[in-house]
Amino acid sequence: MPLLPPRLRESAPGPMPRDATHERPSPRRRAGGRSGPRRSRAVSGCLAFPLRPADRxxxxxYLLTRIGIWTTAYCTRWLFPTDGKTRDAGSVLAASQQWDWTHYLHIARDGYFPGHAGPWQKGWDNREAFFPGFPLLLRAVHTVIPHWTVAGLLISFAAGAVAVLALARIARLHLPDARAGRRSVLFFLLSPCAIFLAVGYTEALFLALALPAWLAARRHNWPLAATLTALATAVRVSGLFLAAAIVLHFALSARTRRDWRPLPWLALPGLTAALYIWYLHAYTGDWLAWNxxxxRGWYRTxxxxxxxxxxxxxxxxxxTQTTGYAFMFQAELLAxxxxxxxxxxxxxxxxxxEAFYIGLSLWALGTSYWYMSIPRATLLWWPLWIALASWSLRKPWFKTIYLCLATPLTTVFALTFFSGRWAG
Structure with a gap:
């Protein structure tokens, strides 16, 4: 998010996958025994090993699309350099060393307020606007991978793999077609802003925590759901929207007094945010330092x-803006x-x-001076990719239309980012 100038469900019938909503009860369960703790079932529903053929x-x-993105990055460095007269394209890693990545790098390497610097200084970069989860993990991985950029890319690569597996499982909960998981992932990975899943940004890591959290909530494993959501909140403020949706899901599904016992767990995500706010206040004396x-940095008044x-x-x-900025604002309106x-x-x-989650996201993004980062936020709207998959399974021509329209946009957005012309 660079600084801008101030002027400015259902599908066609099909077999229900075994892992979609019900598992075949074991002989022990049919005899009235316990088949294992609820936590084990929830975890196996999210990240079962060994992987099933559908997971593979x-x-x-996922791997093929990663190869495609980095092929685009390589070509962009050679064909669209910053200096049109250069004879050296430079490292392909340089394509991801820009925009928000620089904030995460500075936080991971130097902390939030190095050398008593802070918002009281002119030219401050407003790094406290970024939650600490990704920079903390980046610093930890850096102890093993010395190259900061490679460390960030590996985090996003591994997190993205977890995210697509969880997205496929969620899709199979909603849609009875065996193709639902793969179809949802296909639309997700070829969405216009999919580039941000491949670089050192927070979207992949957030989804790697948030989607398994949602799966755990769907299986009523509230402690696991709350813990994962708390971790997701440490990565992005959107974790609070997820927490609110899980609380609503809990309230609508609780029937007996026993069902309400896990309620205290659901306070964990709020504790994560409160700790960060307290930390910022300790250094700045401002309880609203994040806001x-x-x-200051992004006109989110x-x-x-x-x-x-x-x-x-x-x-x-x-x-009133150059064409590049204007195009990005047009994308904001469409999103x-x-x-x-x-x-x-x-x-x-x-x-x-799910509507509550989306509604909170739209309210937060749609009440600033102007829209910013809404196209990127679509990556976090997992019901969108499931809805698109549902339509394509009922109407096969929809897949063709989506791919014909989304693929060029995905390429354009990737080129825009890697060439340093991104503005949203």
């Missing part, structure tokens, strides 16, 4: 939703429309907890 298929697709950093829409529309179409349609679909299907 998803991972194969103020967002305001509160505005009514209609004001944010109008401001974004103006910079997108009134020819907001997609989010609103998704929110309406979830309400219509009575999927209240």
């Amino acid at each position: 298929d998803v991972l194969g697709l 103020h950093a967002q305001e 509160f505005h009514a939703p209609w004001e944010a829409w109008c401001n974004t529309w103006h910079v997108a179409f009134a020819h 907001m429309l997609v989010g609103l349609l998704l929110f309406g679909l979830l309400i219509r299907q009575h999927r209240w907890h």
Whole structure:
């Protein structure tokens, strides 16, 4: 997120996969015994080993798309260098050493307030706007992988693999078609902003925690769900939206007094955020230091939703910005429309907890001075990729349309990022 100038469910019938919603009860369970703790079933539902053939298929697709992205990065370095007269394309790793990555690197290497520096100084980079989960993990991996960029890329690569496996499992919970998991992952990995799953950003790590957390919540393993959500909150503030959705899911599914016993666990994500706020206050004396950093660096001051829409529309179409900036704001408007349609679909299907998650995300992103980072946020909207998979399974032509439209956009966004022209 660079600083901008101030002027500015259901599918066709098919066999229900065994791992989708029910497992065949063991002889011991049929005899009235226990088949094992609930936690084991929840974990096996998220990350079972050895991997099933469907899981290996998803991972194969993930690997192929990673190769494609880094092929794009290599070509971009040679064909679209910053200096048109250069004879040295430089390292392909340089393509990912920009934008938000520099903030994560500075936090991991130097901390939030090195040498008594902070927001009281002119030219401060507002790094406290970024939650500490990714930088802390980056610093830990750096002790084994000396190269900071390689360490960040490995985190995103491993986290992305976990995320696509979890997304496929969630899709199979909703859709009875055996192809649902792979189809959802396909649409997800070829989405326009998929580039951010391959570089040193927080989206892959957040999803690697948030999606298994949602699977655990669906299986009513509330301690595991809360723990994973707390970790996700340490990575992105979106973890609080996930926590709110899980609390709503808990409230709607609890029936007896025993069902309410795990309720204290659900406070864990809020504790994570509170600890970070306390840390920032200890150094800055400001309980709203995170929010103020967002305001200073990215103009995230509160505005009514209609004001944010109008401001974004103006910079997108009134020819007040360069074409690159204007195009990115046009993408912001389109992403907001997609989010609103998704929110309406979830309400219509009575999927209240997922609608709550999407609604909170849209409110947070749609009440700033102007829209920013909404296309990237679509990566975190797992109901979107499941809905697209559902439509494509009912109407095969939808897959063709999606791929024909999304693939060029995905390539354009990757080229824009790797060439240093990203602006959102």
